[in-house]
Amino acid sequence: MQTYKISISDTKKFYESLGCDSGGISILSKKSKLHTLYIKNMHVGAANILKQDALSIGAELAVPSGVIIAQDKYVDAVLIGTTKHFETLARKELAQPFGLKELAKSLKDYVKEQNYKTKIMGVLNANEDSFFKNSRFDNSQASFLIEKMIEDGANIIDIGAVSSKPGSIAVDENIELLRIKDIVDTIYKNKYYEKVDFSIDSYSPKVIDYVLNKGFKIINDITGLQNDEVCKIASKYNAQVVIMHMQNNPQTMQKEPFYENVILEINEYFKNQIQKAQSFGIKDIVLDVGIGFGKTLEHNLLLLKNLEHFKHFGYELLIGASRKSMINEIIPTSIEDRLSGTLAIHLQSIKNGASIIRCHDVKEHYQAIKVFEAINSIN
Structure with a gap:
């Protein structure tokens, strides 16, 4: 024996x-x-x-x-x-x-058992002040970048036209729509939405309404549905909604963020925002703890380590820590050299319950996730 x-x-x-x-x-x-x-x-x-x-x-x-x-x-x-x-x-x-x-x-x-397929959400930014320059694009590049992301393994492409990095300034919704309109029209014309799901990284009702009418299916709202108009539009189109947690706003969120208990406070926030979403008839919800949005390094690490806690709500969990400054706080590294740290965070997040990974580097994530899944498929 x-x-x-x-x-x-x-x-x-x-x-x-x-x-x-x-x-x-x-x-x-x-x-x-x-x-x-x-x-x-x-x-x-x-x-x-x-x-x-x-x-x-x-x-x-x-x-x-x-x-x-x-x-x-x-x-x-x-x-x-x-x-x-x-x-x-x-x-x-x-x-x-x-x-x-x-x-x-x-x-x-x-x-409760949950078996969600892991999905990669690729990031494209239609603005010049996003923190990672390689995620920026103009309309002449858009089709090439979208096709490349699809080829590299993206399940979702998240497009935004306003930076939400610490200290960033809000943009008028007309300017935001002007930045994104042509690429949205190109996506609709080429029917890219038949190959991959598109998400809008916005909290502007005007922008959200426009893109959902052009084949987009997901609202990625960093304000977590604070605006009732966004709730109404989401319900109207039966869109999936990502409810993200952010303490304060991009201008002030990293000015000494404080929580008595970051897990319990975000849990209560999700409970309230889920109830609000449901009151508007929104059914398809994803939760995002908002890594780097009003959190210290310790807050971020606690949320990642205890991510499984938030599965009790019964919704998919999204993590987006791609090339973020928390990596630099652990080991000083430029934005361009943070891919390794990003992969480490995201693979651990999948292990802890995340099923949607928002990232800049789709090809590298696709390979890493497939290897990770292969290891965990063996019993």
């Missing part, structure tokens, strides 16, 4: 290859993945109940030492268990007091 430790990425596929009984594969899969859930400001009564219930099924709740004597009224805790444990606790806590009923309703969301 020989043994060796294995790493299983797709438990169902592994148990099928092992020849397990079909009825048991789902059960085994739910017992194979371990989850760690941080619970903040939990009533001490809830902590004591949940700890006993967790222990009774083989899970665990880590709590401060004074919980058993109710030393503090509210405590933080960490719930540790498998998918099966979380599902069992979701049923057990429904009848319990101290806020456990609300916790029970969310436990299943944290372990």
